[in-house]
Amino acid sequence: MSPRRVTLAEVAERAGVSRSTASLVLAGRSRELRISHSVEQQVIAAAKELDYRRNAVSVGLRTGKTRTIGFVSDTVATSRLAGDMIKGAVEAARERDLLLFIGETEGEEDLEVGLLQAMHDRQVDGIIFASMFTRAVETPAALTTGPAVLLNAVPKGQSTLSSVVPDEIGAGRSAAQVLLDAGHRDGIHLIGVGPRIRDVPPEALAGVQRLTGIHEVFTGAGVELAGGRICSDWQPELGYEATRELLRETTPSALICLNDRIAVGAYQALDDFGLKVPSDVSVVSFDDHPVATWIRPKLTTIALPHYELGRKAVEVLLREMDSDSEGSAPLGETHRLPMPVRLRDSVAARS
Amino acid sequence: MSPRRVTLAEVAERAGVSRSTASLVLAGRSRELRISHSVEQQVIAAAKELDYRRNAVSVGLRTGKTRTIGFVSDTVATSRLAGDMIKGAVEAARERDLLLFIGETEGEEDLEVGLLQAMHDRQVDGIIFASMFTRAVETPAALTTGPAVLLNAVPKGQSTLSSVVPDEIGAGRSAAQVLLDAGHRDGIHLIGVGPRIRDVPPEALAGVQRLTGIHEVFTGAGVELAGGRICSDWQPELGYEATRELLRETTPSALICLNDRIAVGAYQALDDFGLKVPSDVSVVSFDDHPVATWIRPKLTTIALPHYELGRKAVEVLLREMDSDSEGSAPLGETHRLPMPVRLRDSVAARS
DNA sequence: GCCGGTTGCTAAATCGTGTTAGCAGGGCGC
DNA sequence: GCGCCCTGCTAACACGATTTAGCAACCGGC
Structure with missing residues (x-):
């Protein structure tokens, strides 16, 4: 045919x-x-x-270069996240005449091994190993045999792999600064993590880093956090419960929600108690999930730059590929991408 | 190295x-x-x-089979949709030892051509051509040179391509039936499309098909729709506006929103008018976007089976590949996947 | 007339595998 | 002793490109 x-x-x-x-x-x-x-x-x-x-297959056999890269992630479907990260990577790849293989491990070791093998069998020029939420990962052995980059993840232990991650500490700083700029100094509560850094499970890297940045700025300004409530999972339901518990005890001046889904729950709890955002309570959050613009008032949030993360990963990978073909050692740098502030309507000035 | x-x-x-x-x-x-x-x-x-x-590259050169398929879509990032569809396809592919190339055309013809060429250059065994919202597409010439399947799209004009689509008409029937079962017969309004089929722009295939199913069931039950309002884009904001306009004129008994994002807007408008869901007004919707379970009360909606669509596309493509290697003609069938009802808390019984 | 250098192209090997035709050797029948 | 069949393996070509070494022809100088 x-x-x-x-x-x-x-x-x-x-x-x-x-x-x-x-x-x-x-x-x-x-x-x-x-x-x-x-x-x-x-x-x-x-x-x-x-x-x-x-015929690219023939060229691949002869030259060993397939103009193909592998994109392996733990899951490609959780939240919109994956979509934009993949989109960024796909576009950056296309601009350079590369094609992307994609696969997901679901966090299972044997799937991961099999997938990396399948990609190496097809002679990919490099691999992007992505995590859907920022965390430290055990670097798979199969990644060390060729150019590779970690995306949204940092290597556990020492490693020569480069990585691309969002600047979560900077995001924490931004969130705190937004409240400071609006004149908030008292009654600021966290929803999602405890008020102290040790009240955060260390696997949730984003959580501790965001909190670190928040503390840094508040401490510098002589402001003390009024409190914080842990959510075991960062979903609306848990955010709702945590916020209700808080409101039963006190009425905060501002809430820092650890992500937008928690903020959705917080809005609902505030509504239950007849509190208006932002006139009664201001809310800042993280991620810039689409829902942030769907709720009323629109949510001020510190955005995860998914698209840019994807693009950056292929750029860094290309540099690794160059250095590999020159026979030099992997670069092993960590690239932090800024998380931009999306100022919307959920923060009011406090006199 | x-x-x-x-x-x-x-x-x-x-x-x-x-x-x-x-x-x-x-x-x-x-x-x-x-x-x-x-x-x-x-x-x-x-x-x-x-x-x-x-070495898969060598085998590919020798045998012409690369155990690789291309997944081309107009965009991979709009809504969660893409993620789940890709996830389904990726998993189905992996189970059969296939790897997926992905690419996106952004709806631009030259990118589309370039992408299909790049994939053919790499000797993909077949191609899944996906659209992110159900519609009729002009079949690219490059798809007729090898096994291919349309996903979430039907060929414009006649074509021998098989396609995989959600059963939108059935979804319309289900939505109507949910209301009928709850005893609703009067005051049922549509948000998103006009009450009559000709009030829907025909490009929005999902819209006309959902409406067709709705009409079919209501007509069969002797029920007449009370009205409908078009939204130029199916976003919360437009849904909000359309619902407010409706509420200024009348108080409906039930709303059929053409998707969940519109429903989010409708909830907000109903809240503005002091109307409670579902005691005052029942709401049914389509898509089963994650937000459907985040809003209160949780939304009853007819789900788009994204994951299954992705899986099915791979299965159908494999059949096309078999028939191709046997030298027989493409199958050219349309596969409609059922859209399941997610009964939640937004529909109340009317006595 | 010989040597050396340039110009313009090609033969042949190579990448790693799949596949077909056929070879060597043994056993058997007559 | 010859022919034939079977068993068990291998030689050699093919897939479609890249790349290196080298060949033929011409020119110029002495």
Whole structure:
């Protein structure tokens, strides 16, 4: 059924030259190898007439370069997150004529191993190993055999892998600063993590880092957090419960929710108690999930730059690939991307 | 840096046989070609000791089969939709030892052409051409040269391509039936599309089909729709506006929102008018977006089976690939997947 | 007339595998 | 002793490109 592809041999024949010559011309090495102008034009014309395209599989076998990279993540479906990260990676890849393989491990070790093998079997030029929430990961052995980059994850223990992560500490600083700028100094409560750093499970890297940034800024301003409530899972339901418990005891001046889903629950709890956002209580949050603009008032939040993370990962991977092909060692740098503030309507000035 | 992969030649040498023999054994053709048991065991042992894995690129070149499929969509990031569809496809592919290339066209023709070329250059075994919202698409010429399946889209004009789509008409029927079962017969309004089929822009295939199903059931039950309001875009804001306009004129008994985002807006408008869901007004919707369980009361909605759509697309594509390799014509069937009802708390019984 | 250098191209090997035709050797029948 | 069949394996080509070494022809100088 498929009308067999045109091969280099056919182009060469039509142009009346050898395959070698045709290959050289099409690789742009005519000058270098002193191919005459007329022959060059004939080859180019023949290729155009036959609508010739290189067979990438063959080139891959011969050169070892497939212009293909693997994108492995623990899951591709949780939240919108994945979509934008993949989108960023896919677009950055396409601009460089690379194609992306994608796969997911669901956090299972054997799937991970199998997937990385399947990709190496197909001779990918490099691998992006992504996590859907920021965390420290055990680096799979299969990643050390070629260029690789960690995305939204940092290596557990020492490692020569480069990684790309959002600047969560900076995000914490921004959130605190937003409240400070609006004049809030008292009655500021956290929803999602305890008020002290040791009240956060350390696996939730984003949590401790955001909290670190928050503390940093408040301490610098002489402001003390009024309290904080842990949520075992950062879902609306848990945010709702945690906020209700808080409101039964006191009426806060401002809430810092550890993500937008928690904030959705917090809005509902505030509504239950007849409190208005932002006139009674201000709310800041993290992530910039689409829902942040759907709720009323629109939520001020510190955005996870998913799209940029995806793009950056392929850029860093390309640098690793270059350094690999030059025989030099992996770069092993950590790239932190800023998390931009989305100022909306959930924070009011306090006199 | 990469410790060069073990090749078949090395396995053969270690086992003391020719490459041909090693190849045959590892392909499981020992019986067929009368390879002695002892030789067979030696080869297998050698392969295991060296941790040999076939080079998929080489196999691809030799056999023309790369165990790779392309997933091309107009966009991979809009809504959670894409994530689940891709997840379904990725998992179904992995179970069959296939890897997925992904790419997005952003609806631009030249990107689409380039992407399909890039995939064909890499000798993909087949292509899934996905749309992120159900619609009729012009079939790209590049899809007719090999096995391909349309996902969430139907071919414009006649075509031999198979397609996989959600059963939107059935979804419309389900939504109507949910209200009928709860005793609603009067004051039922639509938010998102006009009450009559001709009040829907035909590009919005989901809209006309959902409405078709709704009409079918209501007509069969002798029930007439009280009205409907078009939303130019199915977003919360537009749903909010449309619902407010409606509420200024009348108080409905039930709302059928054309998707969950519109329903979010409708909830807000109802709240503005002091109307309670579901005691004052019942609400049914479509899609089962995550937000449906975040709002209060939880939304009864007819779910888009994204994950299953992705899986099904791979299954159908595999059948097309089989029929292609047998030299028979493409199957050209349309597969409609049921959209399940998620009964939650937004519909109350009317006496 | 010989040597050396340039110009312009090609033959042939290579990447790692799949596959087909065929070879060597042994056993058997007559 | 010859022919034939079977068993068990291998040689050799193919897939579609890249790349290196080298060949033929011409030119110029002495």
